[in-house]
Amino acid sequence: MHTRWExxxxxxxxxxxxxxxxxxxxxxxxxxxxxxxLNQTMSITSGYRHPAHNSVIGxxxxxxxxxxxxxxxxxxxKKAYNIIKLAIEIGFTGIGVKQHGPHEKRFIHIDTxxxxxxxxxxxxWSYK
Numbered sequence: 001m002h003t004r005w006e007x008x009x010x011x012x013x014x015x016x017x018x019x020x021x022x023x024x025x026x027x028x029x030x031x032x033x034x035x036x037x038l039n040q041t042m043s044i045t046s047g048y049r050h051p052a053h054n055s056v057i058g059x060x061x062x063x064x065x066x067x068x069x070x071x072x073x074x075x076x077x078k079k080a081y082n083i084i085k086l087a088i089e090i091g092f093t094g095i096g097v098k099q100h101g102p103h104e105k106r107f108i109h110i111d112t113x114x115x116x117x118x119x120x121x122x123x124x125w126s127y128k
Contacts, residue, residue: 007035012044013071017053023068027112030090031071034110037086040079045107046072062118064094070111072096076103083108084124094119098127 004010005028014021035042049057049065064070073083076099087095087110096109115121 006032007042008032008044013047015048015050015053016046017056018050020048020050021068022048024112027069030092030112031110034083034086034090034092037090038079038082040082042083043074044071045074046070062116064111064113064119067113069113070094070109072107072109074104074107076106080106080108083110088122093121093123095122095124096127097124 005013005023008028008031010021013023046065047070048068049059049063051066054060054063054066059065075083080097080099084095084097087108092110092112093115094109094111094113098105098107098109100106113119113121
């Protein structure tokens with residue numbers, strides 16, 4: 001596994017509960033491509049999640065974060081729109097939109113989860 005990815009630090013991708021980092025290389029290649037096309041910083045609020053931490057925070061049972069195939073990016077407004085547009089162009093298969101409430105709590109989730117019984121793909125959803 002690579003220890004560094006262009007534009008992203010290991011610290012921002014680590015599990016917030018355990019400190020582990022197990023990001024999927026194909027996912028990270030797409031994430032770096034998105035960052036280059038966006039040409040703006042991207043603040044990652046959630047990357048890899050250990051199953052125990054995912055359970056504590058109420059994450060989805062089969063969340064792509066568990067496999068290192070997802071990140072949540074803090075953003076709103078035009079930047080959120082551009083991230084969604086580029087994520088679709090680059091081939092991310094899951095896009096979650098949280099754009100209500102205080103600006104500092106807004107984010108876009110992007111992932112590369114495959115089609116399964118639990119996950120129809122491609123898929124776009126909004127958070128309550």
